[in-house]
Amino acid sequence: xxxxxxxxxxxELTTSSLPDLIFTILxxxxxxxxxxxxxxxxxxxxxxxxELEKLEKKSCVSFIYVGPPTDQLRAQMGSGTRIQLNDRYxxxxxxxxxxxxxxxxxxxxxxxxxxxxxxxxxxxxxxxxIKEVLRKSWALKINYSATRRGN
Amino acid sequence: MARKKKKVPGLNASSTADxxxxxxxxxxxxxxxDTDMGLARRxxxxxxxxxxxxxxxxxxxxxxxxxxxxxxxxMVNHDFIDINQLRARAKEFIQNKNNSPKLPELHAxxxxxxxxxxxxxxxxxxxxxxxxxxxxxxxxVQNELVAAYNELRDDLAIAKFGHPYARCSEDxxxxxxxxxxxxxxxxxxxxxxxx
Numbered sequence: 001x002x003x004x005x006x007x008x009x010x011x012e013l014t015t016s017s018l019p020d021l022i023f024t025i026l027x028x029x030x031x032x033x034x035x036x037x038x039x040x041x042x043x044x045x046x047x048x049x050x051e052l053e054k055l056e057k058k059s060c061v062s063f064i065y066v067g068p069p070t071d072q073l074r075a076q077m078g079s080g081t082r083i084q085l086n087d088r089y090x091x092x093x094x095x096x097x098x099x100x101x102x103x104x105x106x107x108x109x110x111x112x113x114x115x116x117x118x119x120x121x122x123x124x125x126x127x128x129x130i131k132e133v134l135r136k137s138w139a140l141k142i143n144y145s146a147t148r149r150g151n
Numbered sequence: 152m153a154r155k156k157k158k159v160p161g162l163n164a165s166s167t168a169d170x171x172x173x174x175x176x177x178x179x180x181x182x183x184x185d186t187d188m189g190l191a192r193r194x195x196x197x198x199x200x201x202x203x204x205x206x207x208x209x210x211x212x213x214x215x216x217x218x219x220x221x222x223x224x225x226m227v228n229h230d231f232i233d234i235n236q237l238r239a240r241a242k243e244f245i246q247n248k249n250n251s252p253k254l255p256e257l258h259a260x261x262x263x264x265x266x267x268x269x270x271x272x273x274x275x276x277x278x279x280x281x282x283x284x285x286x287x288x289x290x291x292v293q294n295e296l297v298a299a300y301n302e303l304r305d306d307l308a309i310a311k312f313g314h315p316y317a318r319c320s321e322d323x324x325x326x327x328x329x330x331x332x333x334x335x336x337x338x339x340x341x342x343x344x345x346x
Contacts, residue, residue, distance in 0.1 A: 019167035029178035047287040049294040055187040118286050125282030135197045143189040
């Protein structure tokens with residue numbers, strides 16, 4: 001009898017495990033995140049293709065960006081096609097130093113891959129110059145960055 | 152007069168959730184999950200310094216000349232074609248099913264797992280661009296050529312091993328790569344029709 005008379009309070013929902021839950025999600029994102037270490041000074045829209053491969057081994061990839069300067073920089077730099085290596089604009093011949101410098105930071109320099117992020121309206125002349133320098137510096141594995149397109 | 156036990160006040164942890172939420176949102180915003188993708192190519196080795204003219208004589212029938220001009224027009228051997236026709240054209244060239252004298256010569260070759268096959272292992276697809284060719288046209292051409300090879304390899308893998316190329320074992324992939332070696336060469340750009 002007394003049992004039934006006792007006030008039936010709704011037990012409070014315990015939220016003490018909420019932080020753990022959020023922390024788990026947080027760690028997931030911390031692990032998968034890859035922050036871009038350079039600020040882009042060129043803008044580019046990569047072409048779309050169907051026969052793409054994923055870039056394996058992130059630590060062995062160096063990026064070369066090619067495209068016109070971003071809108072903020074256009075007033076100073078004009079709208080001609082530029083090459084960006086790390087944080088600054090560069091000339092095609094400077095690619096050789098860049099390759100050598102990147103190689104020193106890599107665990108396995110033999111599998112170095114150059115990922116070329118090139119704007120689709122770039123003319124082939126500048127790209128050929130870069131490729132020629134890459135050949136000379138023995139960075140033979142290249143990857144034309146692109147987005148996937150449905151058939 | 153038993154004293155009440157002194158209770159240690161519990162640490163208020165209710166704001167931990169908020170803190171971790173803020174961190175979570177930060178990482179959510181900065182994260183870029185997209186894996187970088189692209190068309191993988193391999194550049195030829197640099198020429199030896201004392202090598203004067205490394206022109207290897209290749210028979211005309213073994214070469215598919217793909218030329219791109221500054222306007223982005225495509226010419227294969229002596230025909231102007233559309234980019235959509237390139238894949239079929241390249242497949243026909245690489246295969247040479249009917250042993251046509253205009254397409255690359257077939258050689259008997261002993262391949263592990265496949266036995267003796269007649270393959271066009273001397274063929275070359277030469278891509279030549281102008282300095283003014285737009286990059287996206289060049290990229291599409293490369294994409295179509297790689298697609299031609301991939302389709303042929305897949306067809307062969309299904310015919311011989313019953314599953315597509317990507318699911319073949321290491322040895323099977325080597326056999327198929329020997330059957331259809333990827334030979335795309337890139338010549339120095341020339342100025343076709345000026346800029």
